[in-house]
Amino acid sequence: MTVLFRHAAHRTLQGAHHQPGGRDRLRAGADIGSGLVVNGGLVSGAYGVAGEIGHVPVAESGPPCHCGGTGCVEAIASTEAIVTRTRHVTGEAELTMAQAVERARAGDPAVREVFARAGHAIGRGLAALVNLFGPERVVVSGEGLEAFGLFEDRLRRTFAAQAFGSAARCELLLRPLPFEEWARGAAAVAVRSLFTPA
Numbered sequence: 001m002t003v004l005f006r007h008a009a010h011r012t013l014q015g016a017h018h019q020p021g022g023r024d025r026l027r028a029g030a031d032i033g034s035g036l037v038v039n040g041g042l043v044s045g046a047y048g049v050a051g052e053i054g055h056v057p058v059a060e061s062g063p064p065c066h067c068g069g070t071g072c073v074e075a076i077a078s079t080e081a082i083v084t085r086t087r088h089v090t091g092e093a094e095l096t097m098a099q100a101v102e103r104a105r106a107g108d109p110a111v112r113e114v115f116a117r118a119g120h121a122i123g124r125g126l127a128a129l130v131n132l133f134g135p136e137r138v139v140v141s142g143e144g145l146e147a148f149g150l151f152e153d154r155l156r157r158t159f160a161a162q163a164f165g166s167a168a169r170c171e172l173l174l175r176p177l178p179f180e181e182w183a184r185g186a187a188a189v190a191v192r193s194l195f196t197p198a
């Protein structure tokens with residue numbers, strides 16, 4: 001079993017599905033998605049949602065998430081969340097993600113902490129998924145990976161601390177893809193062909 005985790009693309013892996021009640025879950029800003037691949041097939045879930053790490057709650061006290069929940073991985077670690085938080089800590093209302101990455105790489109401790117916090121949230125979410133399903137590996141991909149070096153360390157540390165017993169042996173595989181591939185790859189079949197190990 002493989003868990004796919006994608007950061008900062010505009011579609012979820014279950015791209016063709018809609019929320020019950022007709023609400024389209026492919027809204028802008030819904031930019032963390034994941035899915036479970038079992039025996040080469042993407043698990044879609046009885047109601048169209050499965051393995052959705054973006055809305056695993058990892059922080060009791062917030063921030064609020066667009067899904068209506070609180071403290072979801074996506075509310076802390078999505079590109080939008082990182083930009084919002086960085087604007088808050090720097091006091092620069094127009095700051096972009098590229099500038100946030102720049103600041104962090106230049107060593108600004110407050111901005112570095114924003115990315116570390118994102119890594120912590122993702123690590124917790126991944127550990128929850130791994131503890132539940134015990135996959136062989138987790139594939140991490142998406143356009144946000146240009147910044148991956150900024151949260152990789154905290155992500156791996158949190159994952160190691162929260163993954164239970166031998167589940168922690170699960171491999172975290174980093175496989176960056178250009179955004180265009182994600183935009184094209186919304187269909188489950190395309191995603192599966194991108195990710196099924198050779």
Ligand SMILES: [Zn+2]
Pocket residue numbers: 054055065066067068069070072074075
């Ligand atoms: Zn949420």
